[in-house]
Amino acid sequence: MQVPSLDHGLSKEEAAKRLKANGPNSIESHPTPKWLIFLRQFNNLIIxxxxxxxxxxxxxxDVTDTSVIVLVIIINAIIGYYQESNASDSLEKIKKMLAPEATxxxxxxRLDIPSANLVVGDIVFLEAGDNVPADLRLVDIDNLTIQEAVLTGEANSVIKTTATLPADTPLADQSNIAFASTAVxxxxGIGIVVATGHHTEFGKISQAVSDVRKGRSPMMREIDGIGKGISYAIIAAAILLFIFGLVIGKYSLPVLALAIVTMVVGSMPEGLPATTSVILAMGVSNMAKKQHVIVKTLPAAETLGSVDVICTDKTGTLTKNEMTITTIVTPQATYDVSGTGYAPTGDFxxxxxLIDPAEHADLSALLTAGFEANDTELHQEDGRYVINGEPTDGSFLTAYYKAFKQEPANTERDLMPFDSNNRYMAKLAKCVDGQTRLFVKGSPDKILPLVATAHPDFDQDRYLKLTSQFSVQGQRVIAxxxxxxxxxxxxxxPELLSEGLDFLGITVIIDPPRESVITAIKQMRRAGVKVKMITGDHPETAIAIxxxxxxxxxxxxxxxxxLAGLSDEKRRQLILNADVFARTTPKDKLTIVSVLxxxxxxxxxxxxxVNxxxxxxxxxxxxxxxxxxxxVAKDAGGYGTDR
Structure with a gap:
């Protein structure tokens, strides 16, 4: 691929030539016609x-029997049609996530064009708020951070670089690539398009969703087997009785034929599909009312009771995906913080x-500084507390509101956003006590040296060791x-910061487990059901969780x-025996489920x-x-929770 000048980009003629050769930058689905989906419901031996x-x-x-049988056939076809057509909507949801325009x-x-017209080699400009229109190799950045939860499932935004990385770098660690449909x-930054349409990582997910063929549930396989067995037995008995009737010659042919037809009709299990559907529907209704679970396909209600292995994502599934400060260490004391999630309810x-934070000057100062060195917003939405910004910043807002009801009455003078090189953010404010303060929070390995500059006797090693100890446990530490x-x-x-800082403390942050998860896992293990965690997070963090x-x-x-570097047999054994899968891609998750x-x-x-x-x-x-x-996930799954 010829790389164009960053200032000039491709010529319009070259772009048109590549678009004609490679096709548009879009995800095309070829949905099965609705009428064909409906007709497929009749492709069944019992039917x-x-x-x-x-x-x-x-x-x-016999008009009555005819009406009942026809009604059973139609009801069964409608149920199957609804289930199958509903599952195919996930591709349409994926298509809606693509960026409509690109710069x-x-x-x-510098032009704004439809994203569908992007081609490999195009030079694309990104800025905050954009959705990335294609997979880009970044070549120039200015503090670029991208939210990649749609691909990796991890909540924190990724700091991007332009560094050259090894070819086998895991998806979650490819810091020099901006992936399609992720959000800036x-x-x-500026990047060169390296993949479009179905060739992007996002396009591969849509292709995988399209290619997956779901098997029949254990109960439906059993019912099919019973239906076939009964049907074959009835047909065999009918043939034998017909032959026997002809041999003994007691009945005329019309009477014998009518008797055989009556026997066949009376023996047919025409009520089996309807009875099964009614029983499953009752179970679905009970789950919706009592367990707040929405079941999209009736057979799924029974299949859940037959599960041997549960594979589960971590972020947002086992955990809340709401970063929470649990421990605060200051030079004077160590404080524990109760309450999880973004709701500002909890104690210190x-x-x-129990203590009153207002009576502890060191704690009050840290909470205020964490609140000020912040550009995230916390608010209520549909009865839930949500954030607009970074999850880590949100944890500081929640911690502050747990301690104090009113915001600090300080006046902002300047704000330094988080910088991927400095790895901290700062705010300059005129405080109510008449003094002007610089509030800073960020990575301990960046903040602690600045503190040591102003205080040569500062015990930097102590806090670095604490940082390491907490990190090994899967927790995040902010100074x-x-x-x-x-x-x-x-x-x-920079000169203001280089003169040194006064240390306030470190905070320990976790993505807390959902309240019911630990108990549920214990019950499942007791019942003999294996639980395997699949996450895009680091192995150390995954093990700690x-x-x-x-x-x-x-x-x-x-x-x-x-997993990718193993033979098929070794991969199979490892998947069957391992409990935690880290740094996984959507393809890895599909492989793990398939092997099991x-x-x-x-x-x-x-x-x-989506991943x-x-x-x-x-x-x-x-x-x-x-x-x-x-x-997309709700459409792909057979179950959904309303919590």
Whole structure:
């Protein structure tokens, strides 16, 4: 591929030539016609026999039986049609997530064009708020961060770089690529289009969803087997009786034929499909009313009771996907913070005793600094607290509101957004006490050296060790500092920061498990159901979360890259034995579910993101999370929760 000049971009003629050769940058689906989906519902041995039975009852003039049989056939076809046509909507939901327009350079001009007209080699400009229109190799960035939860499932935005990476770098670690349909959270950048349409990572997900063919549920296979067995037995008996009647010669041919037809019709299990549907419908209704679970396909209600293995996503499924501060360490004390999620309900304690944060100056100062060095918003939406911004920043807002009801009455003078090089953000504010302060929070390895600059006797090693200890446990650590500056200061400069900071403390942040998850996992393990966690997170973090949830006695983690490098047999054994799968791609999730099914396991998949959709559709039971789940995941799964 010839790389064009960044200032000039492709010529319009070259772009048109590539568009004609490679096709548009879009995800094309070829949906099965609705009429064909409806006709496919009649492609079943029991239905064939019921149709024959309906014809025979019509011949003998039994209108009542004919009506009942025809009604059963139509009801069964309608139920099957609804289930199958509903499942195909996930592709349409994926198409709606594509960016409609892109900003490109062509013939030296900066233009806004339909994303469908993008071609490989185009130079694309990105800025905050954009949806990435295609897979881009980044070549120039300015503090570019991208929210990739749609692909990886992880909540925090990814800091992008232009560095060259090894070819086998896992998807979640490809920091030099901007992936199609991910969202630019901050900064700006320029990238070269390296993949469009179905060749993008997002396009591969849509193709996987399209290609997956879901098998029949265990109960439906049993019913098919029973129906076939009964039907073959009835046909065999009818043939033998007809031959026997001819041999003994006691009945005339019309009378014998009528007797055989009557016997066949009376023996047909025409009530089996209807009875099964009614029983399953009652179960579906009970689950909706009592368990707040929406079941999209009737057989799924029974299949859930046959599950041997549950594969589950981590972020937003096992955990809340709501970052929460649980511990605060200041030079004076260590504080514990109760309450999880973004709802500002919880208490502060020290050495097991509840305290009032307002009575502890060190704690109050840290909470205020964390609130100020922030550009995220926390608000209520449909009775739930949600954020607009970064999850880590949201945790500081929630912690502040747990302690204080009113915002600080400080006046902002300047704000330094989070910088991928500095890895901290800062705010300059005129405070109510008349002093001007610089509030800073960020990565400990960046903040602590700045504190040591102003305080040579500062015990930097102690807090670095604490950071390492908390990180190994799957927790995130943020350092907080401040500095009193001259009242005439109106701008944050590198020189201002390089003079040093006053240390306030470190905060420990987790993505808390859902309240019911630990108990549920314990019950499933007691029932003999294996639970396997599949996540895009780092192996160390995944193991720490697995231990906290009680996923296994000694959970072992396998990465997607490790699975890719194995032979089929070794991969199969590893998938069957491992408890935790880290740094996985959507393809890895699909492979894991497929291998478990091939080994004879009835497998469930629980997830909430687009990256879970192929596995949700492939699994015997796909469960999509309600409030946090994407529309694509809900359409791919057979179950949905309204919580």
């Amino acid at each position: 064939y026999i019921l149709i024959i039975a309906a014809i025979l009852t019509t011949v003998i003039g 490109v350079y062509r013939d030296g001009e 959270a901050g900064g700006s 304690s020290m050495a097991g005793k 907080v500092a401040e500095k009193v500056v001259p009242n005439a200061t109106t701008e944050i400069t 697995a231990k906290k949830l009680g996923l296994a006695d000694s959970p072992e983690a396998v990465t997607g890259a490790q 099914q091939e080994a004879g396991n009835v497998t469930a998949m629980v997830g909430d993101g 879970d959709a192929p596995a949700l559709k492939k699994a015997d039971v796909g469960v999509a999370m309600g409030q946090s789940g994407t529309d």
